[in-house]
Amino acid sequence: MTDWHAAYRERYKKLKEAGKPFFPYAVLKDTLVAALILCVLSYLAWHFGAGLEELADPTDTTYNPRPEWYFLFLFQALKFFPGTLEAVAATLLPGLGMLILILLPFIDRGPARHPLDRPFWTILGVATLAGIGWLTWAGYRSPLTNPVVEKDPVTLQGQRLYRDLNCSYCHILGGKGGQLGPNLDKVLGNHDDAWLTKHFRDPQALSPGTGMPKLDLLDDEIHALVAYLDSLGSGPYSAEAPKLFAENCAACHTIHGKGGDTGPDLSLIGSARDKAFMRNYIADPSKMNQASSMPGFSGQLTDHQIEDLARYLSSLR
Ligand code: HEC
Ligand code: HEC
Structure with missing residues (x-):
């Protein structure tokens, strides 16, 4: 160890005597190269800039982050x-x-x-x-x-309208929004499509003195909004639904502490997924998630039962 160390010091001393001092020579070189790189970077930033992606769009289901x-x-x-x-x-x-x-x-x-x-x-x-x-x-x-969530295009248009018309300024949906209007998470299930359509066409006619503004929406916009709210709104589920769940699903899924743990806990699934997702997932999970290990229920349960279950699950928030 000491052998090569001594030899190294000897060589170092000689080199040092023959060479130029660190300051200012080496420092000058470093500074020049650093300045050059800075110039190139500034030029690139000024001329090409950093590309930005499109504005985040929550309705885009194909985005691969x-x-x-x-x-x-x-x-x-x-x-x-x-x-x-x-x-x-x-x-x-x-x-x-x-x-x-x-x-x-x-x-x-x-x-x-x-x-x-x-x-x-x-x-x-x-x-x-x-x-x-x-x-x-x-x-x-x-x-x-x-999982690619295949949403109905009309529902997507409704979701976009909801965002573009700033409904969330007055309403809470999915736990977020303003307090001027009723909390839509709570009330959506209470109205059918016909009521909602009339309500959007002319809120005053339906509930005089209401604070909900008339929005002059086109018929297909109203249709889209209703479809969107429908897809979220849990709607009333029957007393049958929790039983269906206990029989078919609880072996793998827990709700409020009861059930198996092969699949995810679904106690709050309604805040993460909408009803349409739930329906499709229950019917045939492999369509939405190729790696899925959950069995599909489209053969075992009727459409009506699947809808019932989906409503039940989307009420879990
Ligand atoms: C300026 C605030 C405001 C905006 C913006 C607004 N709303 Fe409302 N909305 C209200 C108020 C206030 C009510 C309560 C009406 C009542 O009690 O009669 C209401 C009621 C509703 C209801 C009925 C809820 C119930 O059960 O009574 C729905 C559904 C609704 N709004 C959806 C929407 C949608 C969708 C949008 C966007 C297109 C929207 N609102 C924009 C204020 C607003
Ligand atoms: C054999 C076990 C099993 C059974 C039975 C089962 N699931 Fe699942 N489930 C899973 C597993 C595992 C996942 C996780 C993702 C995957 O593999 O598909 C899952 C995922 C889900 C999801 C998606 C959760 C998410 O956020 O992506 C929903 C919703 C769901 N199950 C509902 C149900 C319902 C309703 C039933 C009864 C009709 C049911 N499951 C029966 C195992 C099961």
Whole structure:
């Protein structure tokens, strides 16, 4: 150890005497290169800018959220860790990598500089880079894993109208919105389509003195809004529904502490999914989620029973 150290110091001393001092020569070089990079970056930012995606659209069900390419490897690595262990992939492993990098000068004290003379560290470094490269590629290729929620186009138009007409300024829906009007989460099930249609056409005619503004909507806009509210509104379900659930679903799903845990807990499913989703999922899960392991019920239950169940589930908020 001391042998090569002494030799190294000797060589270093000689080089130092022959060379130029760090300040200002090396500092000047660094500064010049840094300034050059800054100029190039500024030019790129000014001339090309950073591309932005389109404004977020909650009605778009095909959107496949992806991080930037330089984070894809982390994004992909997360998939190897189940829910609660995500922190391991997100913080622990990268932290460990950084720690090794920081400690490297203290761990690897050998005088040899050539990569081939330091096989352990060279292999470790190359393997890490290859792993990151592979994860990036796999992340880039990985398909959309969220179940594609196929929504009826009329319902989608209604959802857009609800947003564009700022209904949420006065109404709470899905737990969000203003308090000027009634909380739609609570009241939607109480009205049928005919009532809603009349209400949107002319609120005053239906309930004189109401604070709900007349919106001068076209008939097909009214139709779309009603379809959208229908898709959310749980509507009344029969006393049969909880029984159907206990018989067919509780083996795998829990509601309010009762049931199995093969499938997700559905106690609050109504806040996450709308009725249409529920109907389709119960009828044939594999259509919406290729990886689904839940059996479809379209053969076993009647349409009426599935609708009943869907209403029941969407009332769970
Ligand atoms: C300026 C505030 C305001 C806006 C904007 C508004 N509403 Fe209302 N809405 C109200 C009020 C107030 C009532 C209560 C009427 C009553 O009690 O007779 C109401 C009632 C309703 C009802 C009936 C609820 C019930 O059971 O009585 C529905 C459904 C409804 N609004 C949907 C909508 C939709 C959809 C939009 C957007 C197109 C919208 N509202 C925009 C204020 C508003
Ligand atoms: C054999 C077990 C099993 C049975 C029985 C079962 N499910 Fe499921 N269910 C699952 C599993 C597992 C999932 C998770 C996603 C998947 O694999 O489809 C799921 C997912 C769901 C979802 C979607 C949740 C979400 O947010 O994506 C709904 C809704 C649902 N089940 C409702 C029902 C209803 C209603 C019944 C009874 C008619 C039922 N399930 C019967 C296992 C089951």
